[in-house]
Amino acid sequence: MADRLALALHSVGLQIGGARILHDVSIEVATGEMIGVIGPNGAGKTTLFNIISGVLIPTSGSVSLAGEDVTRRKVHQRARVGLGRTFQTSSVFAGLTAGENVRLAAQSKLGGATSPWKFPRADDEAAGIAERCLEEVGLAHHIDTEAGVLSHGDKRKLEIAMLLATEPEVVLLDEPMAGVGSGDVPGLVEVIRRLHASGRTVLMVEHHMEVLLGLVDRVAVMHHGELLAIDTPKAVMANPEVQKAYLGETV
Numbered sequence: 001m002a003d004r005l006a007l008a009l010h011s012v013g014l015q016i017g018g019a020r021i022l023h024d025v026s027i028e029v030a031t032g033e034m035i036g037v038i039g040p041n042g043a044g045k046t047t048l049f050n051i052i053s054g055v056l057i058p059t060s061g062s063v064s065l066a067g068e069d070v071t072r073r074k075v076h077q078r079a080r081v082g083l084g085r086t087f088q089t090s091s092v093f094a095g096l097t098a099g100e101n102v103r104l105a106a107q108s109k110l111g112g113a114t115s116p117w118k119f120p121r122a123d124d125e126a127a128g129i130a131e132r133c134l135e136e137v138g139l140a141h142h143i144d145t146e147a148g149v150l151s152h153g154d155k156r157k158l159e160i161a162m163l164l165a166t167e168p169e170v171v172l173l174d175e176p177m178a179g180v181g182s183g184d185v186p187g188l189v190e191v192i193r194r195l196h197a198s199g200r201t202v203l204m205v206e207h208h209m210e211v212l213l214g215l216v217d218r219v220a221v222m223h224h225g226e227l228l229a230i231d232t233p234k235a236v237m238a239n240p241e242v243q244k245a246y247l248g249e250t251v
């Protein structure tokens with residue numbers, strides 16, 4: 001079983017000064033599984049993503065990707081092992097077209113120039129990848145549209161296309177629905193569902209509970225820097241400890 005784990009956190013902790021930010025977090029994610037990460041504000045969800053992606057190094061415990069210990073590896077080294085991530089805030093270049101944005105992401109993977117002023121010819125490999133990835137998120141018709149004029153929902157899809165261009169096996173989505181209008185939610189949900197259906201392993205922090213519960217295989221609940229529960233959506237929502245942690249909030 002261990003060799004089929006896409007991601008394993010073993011007793012991960014993070015202490016900053018006197019503050020205990022994360023404590024004893026252990027999570028095993030099977031290849032192809034989709035996990036939702038929830039928890040009240042300040043519970044440690046973003047910190048957890050930062051530790052998985054290498055932005056932060058834990059002060060205790062270990063992180064493995066596809067069976068490889070990456071605890072002390074840098075962000076770009078983890079990308080090489082197959083980890084990709086989107087952020088809460090948009091990371092697209094507003095002045096470039098959707099196609100150019102994805103080409104830049106593809107070039108970073110291919111090891112080419114990432115400067116927007118040094119595009120290789122349109123028929124190169126990166127351009128092909130860009131077309132394929134935009135197609136996968138349903139944005140092929142926007143290949144020549146300036147990213148800045150896309151709706152929030154389409155910008156989120158574009159970020160996912162940029163992520164796909166780096167060919168990740170494990171994908172971290174940080175609040176993909178944030179700022180997205182209700183009309184754009186179903187389309188974005190469908191893109192995330194396909195991401196999962198294509199066999200990729202997905203971890204998603206999302207406050208939009210209805211969306212999250214309908215998508216994921218399991219839910220990890222963070223509370224005060226600890227993992228309170230990890231189980232199926234149904235079991236987690238029926239868990240009295242989880243309900244107590246959310247007292248005063250709508251689950």
Ligand SMILES: Nc1ncnc2c1ncn2[C@@H]1O[C@H](COP(=O)(O)OP(=O)(O)OP(=O)(O)O)[C@@H](O)[C@H]1O
Pocket residue numbers: 016019021039040041042043044045046047048
């Ligand atoms: N560098 C740091 N130094 C001190 N405290 C920090 C640091 N980074 C995070 N924290 C604290 O750690 C806790 C967890 O923060 P984190 O951003 O991971 O929570 P979160 O669950 O993502 O919250 P939200 O839902 O509001 O985004 C918070 O109390 C935060 O103030």
